[in-house]
Amino acid sequence: MNCLERVFIELIINSDQHTKLIIDQNQLSTCLRYLGLSFQNFNHFLANIKAFYNMSSHDILILYASQTGTAKYVAEELERQLILREFKTLLQSMDDYAITNLPEENYVIFVVSTTGQGEPPSNMINFWQFLLIKDLPNDALEDVKFTVFGLGDSNYQQFNSMARKLYQRMLQLGAKIFHERGLGDDQHPFGYDGELDSWTEKLFESLKNIFPNKQYENLEEKIKQKPQPRYQIELIKENMYEEQAQQKIQENYKLIPTPQGCKKNQMIVSRVVENELLTPADYDRETRKIEFEFDSNDQTSYNPGDILVIHPENSHQLCKDLADHLNLSLSQIVRITKNEKSLQQFKNPFPEYITIEQLFKQWLSISTPPTRYLFKLMSYFTNDELHNEKLIEISSKEGKEEYYNYVVKEKRNVFEILFDFGTVQIPLEYLIEGLSLQKPREYSISSSQLSNKNRVSITIGLVKYQTPFKRSIVGVCSQYLKQIELKQQKVIAWIKKGTMEMPFNDPTIPVILVGPGTGIAPFMSLVEQRNILIERQQLTQEQYSNKTFILFGCRYKQKEFYYQKFLEELHELNRINLFTAFSRDFDSKVYVQHLLTKHYEVFGDLIANNFEKIKIFVCGTAKYMPKQVEEGFVELLTKYLEGDSEKAKAIIQNLIKKRQYVVEAW
Numbered sequence: 001m002n003c004l005e006r007v008f009i010e011l012i013i014n015s016d017q018h019t020k021l022i023i024d025q026n027q028l029s030t031c032l033r034y035l036g037l038s039f040q041n042f043n044h045f046l047a048n049i050k051a052f053y054n055m056s057s058h059d060i061l062i063l064y065a066s067q068t069g070t071a072k073y074v075a076e077e078l079e080r081q082l083i084l085r086e087f088k089t090l091l092q093s094m095d096d097y098a099i100t101n102l103p104e105e106n107y108v109i110f111v112v113s114t115t116g117q118g119e120p121p122s123n124m125i126n127f128w129q130f131l132l133i134k135d136l137p138n139d140a141l142e143d144v145k146f147t148v149f150g151l152g153d154s155n156y157q158q159f160n161s162m163a164r165k166l167y168q169r170m171l172q173l174g175a176k177i178f179h180e181r182g183l184g185d186d187q188h189p190f191g192y193d194g195e196l197d198s199w200t201e202k203l204f205e206s207l208k209n210i211f212p213n214k215q216y217e218n219l220e221e222k223i224k225q226k227p228q229p230r231y232q233i234e235l236i237k238e239n240m241y242e243e244q245a246q247q248k249i250q251e252n253y254k255l256i257p258t259p260q261g262c263k264k265n266q267m268i269v270s271r272v273v274e275n276e277l278l279t280p281a282d283y284d285r286e287t288r289k290i291e292f293e294f295d296s297n298d299q300t301s302y303n304p305g306d307i308l309v310i311h312p313e314n315s316h317q318l319c320k321d322l323a324d325h326l327n328l329s330l331s332q333i334v335r336i337t338k339n340e341k342s343l344q345q346f347k348n349p350f351p352e353y354i355t356i357e358q359l360f361k362q363w364l365s366i367s368t369p370p371t372r373y374l375f376k377l378m379s380y381f382t383n384d385e386l387h388n389e390k391l392i393e394i395s396s397k398e399g400k401e402e403y404y405n406y407v408v409k410e411k412r413n414v415f416e417i418l419f420d421f422g423t424v425q426i427p428l429e430y431l432i433e434g435l436s437l438q439k440p441r442e443y444s445i446s447s448s449q450l451s452n453k454n455r456v457s458i459t460i461g462l463v464k465y466q467t468p469f470k471r472s473i474v475g476v477c478s479q480y481l482k483q484i485e486l487k488q489q490k491v492i493a494w495i496k497k498g499t500m501e502m503p504f505n506d507p508t509i510p511v512i513l514v515g516p517g518t519g520i521a522p523f524m525s526l527v528e529q530r531n532i533l534i535e536r537q538q539l540t541q542e543q544y545s546n547k548t549f550i551l552f553g554c555r556y557k558q559k560e561f562y563y564q565k566f567l568e569e570l571h572e573l574n575r576i577n578l579f580t581a582f583s584r585d586f587d588s589k590v591y592v593q594h595l596l597t598k599h600y601e602v603f604g605d606l607i608a609n610n611f612e613k614i615k616i617f618v619c620g621t622a623k624y625m626p627k628q629v630e631e632g633f634v635e636l637l638t639k640y641l642e643g644d645s646e647k648a649k650a651i652i653q654n655l656i657k658k659r660q661y662v663v664e665a666w
């Protein structure tokens with residue numbers, strides 16, 4: 001090893017406090033150039049480094065890709081199970097992992113969810129792009145043994161597609177399977193657990209053959225012992241905390257974890273300035289237009305198709321109830337630090353000093369059902385035998401049904417659970433370990449920034465429903481936004497690109513926008529923007545007419561035809577072509593897909609004359625609509641092409657491939 005190489009190693013090692021190799025790809029290529037090393041040589045070089053420093057590394061690498069945290073939780077639970085059996089593990093999100101180390105790994109477990117329409121979660125994008133590099137040799141990963149557990153929902157057309165694609169790509173690159181693939185499904189009566197439990201059981205069978213010296217039996221005694229908590233918590237006395245530090249606490253919101261796919265420095269602080277009810281007050285559905293104004297110094301910019309990602313707050317009452325139950329005051333300041341004795345590797349997401357109110361309102365997901373792991377943790381903190389047994393049962397594989405019936409289906413939150421198990425006195429450091437972090441919620445933007453540069457609006461349907469036991473549940477974020485005080489409270493949000501790349505600068509490009517219900521939201525942004533551009537660019541009627549086709553559908557015209565006046569006015573002016581379907585106003589039910597076949601000549605001509613530039617966007621609920629609309633397009637083209645269904649299918653498939661036909665569904 002020459003002295004330049006040594007310098008390089010020092011650089012890498014000193015840049016990382018965990019003595020593992022984490023370098024980003026820019027750093028890597030700069031260093032490689034500096035050292036005159038090719039990429040191939042680099043792997044060999046890394047092996048040298050490891051040997052040189054005798055880094056005792058892991059037995060198994062767990063890599064997860066997760067959009068809303070489920071795959072992350074599953075990966076963490078797997079890690080706990082592996083640690084219990086004496087495995088040395090390394091757990092990372094795919095994009096945090098230095099992918100150039102992958103050929104050196106022995107055993108890898110991938111836990112990967114699918115998002116969008118069969119797309120990778122944001123923390124897999126770079127990793128996936130790297131794996132897809134065309135000239136990677138087919139023996140690049142020949143020493144790697146792997147398995148995949150996928151999280152998906154069979155209601156989506158591309159069920160678990162990222163887990164499947166990753167599996168195939170790993171095989172193409174020469175990696176070998178050490179355990180069969182598992183595919184979890186949200187539609188299973190027990191959600192992904194329906195598949196995960198048996199997959200995990202078999203995983204340990206497979207591992208027994210590979211790592212016979214680990215501990216697989218007699219785990220009961222170990223399980224009974226309380227694990228080391230991940231965090232340490234210190235209650236801070238008020239007089240110990242000076243004024244300057246108080247100021248810091250006020251600014252904790254700046255440390256709220258950046259949502260997937262957003263940029264840290266693009267956090268927006270805004271206030272709600274308008275909250276308009278779009279449905280009749282006595283209707284069973286509630287849809288609102290919520291408008292935000294950015295705090296003055298924000299240089300925020302957005303375009304039609306972009307998404308507003310909102311960090312919601314839990315209700316004050318729930319935070320107070322939970323704090324009271326734990327004998328804590330909301331104004332209590334606590335110091336949260338990492339417990340270095342914990343065997344798990346993780347990033348501490350909390351600010352060092354934080355009030356209980358901030359912790360419960362902004363940081364922890366306390367309104368939604370907690371994971372099974374919380375029940376396990378709770379079981380260590382009761383002297384009541386019955387409660388202890390029940391908690392252990394719910395947290396176990398055997399108690400899966402009970403967990404689903406009592407927690408998931410009934411949407412019980414942590415306060416309700418602690419209340420039911422009143423003998424449990426769980427310390428705060430264990431409680432926060434058993435809860436997930438607050439999840440941001442995504443909404444399509446429905447305004448154009450050309451109309452007001454400091455404002456953005458969204459169209460939200462209020463989530464409210466009853467559980468099987470008739471408990472009334474409301475959605476965390478929609479309720480938070482509904483009740484927010486106008487112009488008072490700060491709302492923390494980010495803007496990110498959506499999947500629909502809209503032609504927002506050119507109103508002459510033909511678009512077909514299919515948006516039933518609140519699926520209309522992103523299209524309102526494009527329509528408003530195009531309307532302004534038609535004026536600004538002084539376009540002629542010939543240039544702008546028959547370019548923006550909107551298909552909107554809902555149950556009743558009188559109750560749910562959002563933005564009716566504006567849309568009908570633009571239709572009158574020939575600035576848009578509006579087609580509507582009201583499914584409950586007439587005896588025969590008409591939905592948006594029926595409008596396509598009904599007007600097959602209009603849409604057939606439009607598509608046939610604009611193959612290269614037309615854009616079709618479909619937005620709304622995921623369950624049946626996207627598939628039915630796609631079938632509607634195929635049907636209309638078949639009719640237009642006088643029965644040539646193969647050609648019709650090929651046209652739509654081609655548009656999908658070229659991303660001229662894009663679905664955004666939830």
Ligand SMILES: Cc1cc2nc3c(=O)[nH]c(=O)nc-3n(C[C@H](O)[C@H](O)[C@H](O)COP(=O)(O)O)c2cc1C
Pocket residue numbers: 065066067068069070071072113114115116117118119121151152153154156157158159160161186192665666
């Ligand atoms: C916006 C959205 C898009 C989704 N798209 C798909 C999909 O295309 N295919 C699929 O199998 N599951 C899809 N799902 C389901 C998720 O993969 C599933 O709920 C998973 O458990 C989420 O895991 P995560 O929280 O780790 O991202 C989607 C879920 C959402 C919210």
